[in-house]
Amino acid sequence: MKTDALGTEAEAEDPDFKPLAAQEAQEWRSRHPAVSVWRIVGSQAGVGVLVALSAWLLTGQVQVAWSAGYGALAVVIPAALFARGMARKRASAGAAMAGLFGWELVKIVLTVAMLAAAPRLVPGLSWLALLVGMVVTMKTYWIALLARPGVRRTD
Template sequence: MQKLTNHAKNEGERRESQGSWDDAEEVESQSLSAEEARLWRQRHPVTSPWRIVAWQAVAGMLAAVLTGWIGLVSGWIDSGGEALSIAGSVLYGAGAVVLPAALLARVMSRPVARHAGAAGVSLLRFFVWELVKLALAVAMMAAAPWLVPGLSWLALVGGLVVAMKAHGVAAWFEMRRMSPKAPTAPKV
């Protein structure tokens, strides 16, 4: 018990020595010159959300084509019509991720007025449109039995997962693409 009490005492002393946010001095901000701003932008590139959406769309289309092709070649799927319905289910599942993501990318790529509350407005706008994106994805999945003839729920969920996971893979590739190349040592 003594150890716990000493720990609590030390923690209280540490907090008192740190002061509060009100006591902290304000840091002056400095404007960058045009050259400094250009160099900063070169070191910190921004990727477009449209590139991520494109990666998801390509991954969904590839998954649909591969599912249909492998099913026909392996004999897992009996007929061409069934292969098309399963590939269509995969494609629809991917579309249930890609279309709402494209809507969110479109809305979030529009500029916001620059004023004191712009950061809060941007955050609120993101949360509202993220909810709209989720509602649209759920509505698309709920409408799938009427829109996709010969629907395979397993294939639909597979397309959904492929498109969602493509987001992470795309982000990884984009980070590698944007990272500055390390200078290589000359070969001896």
């Protein structure tokens, strides 16, 4: 890949690239509104409740419902902590990137700790129900991103 002294690698790869003007960028933002991270965390909590209720209705066992609910909590609580940590303004892009990695590490450690504590906290733990609760709750990210306004529009 060759670039001239004034060009960048991105321009060399795509010679038709044209940056948006301020007005064009504003129009793009109005067509693609940002999704609130708290809305996603709230959606995850709601899905977690639905998974726990579904587990109870399907099996008739309260232990299975508690296991599925705890699995959902092992996703929602770390995600809420991550969202809270990332909501702070950072002084620079480097600080924002360090914050992202730091809070992601906290999220992973908290999730692992919650899973390790599950046998002591959930009587009659069903690991299968816990994993189903976790996976279904985690997939809420994708549902929320696909269901946001403006995704399916072709302008």
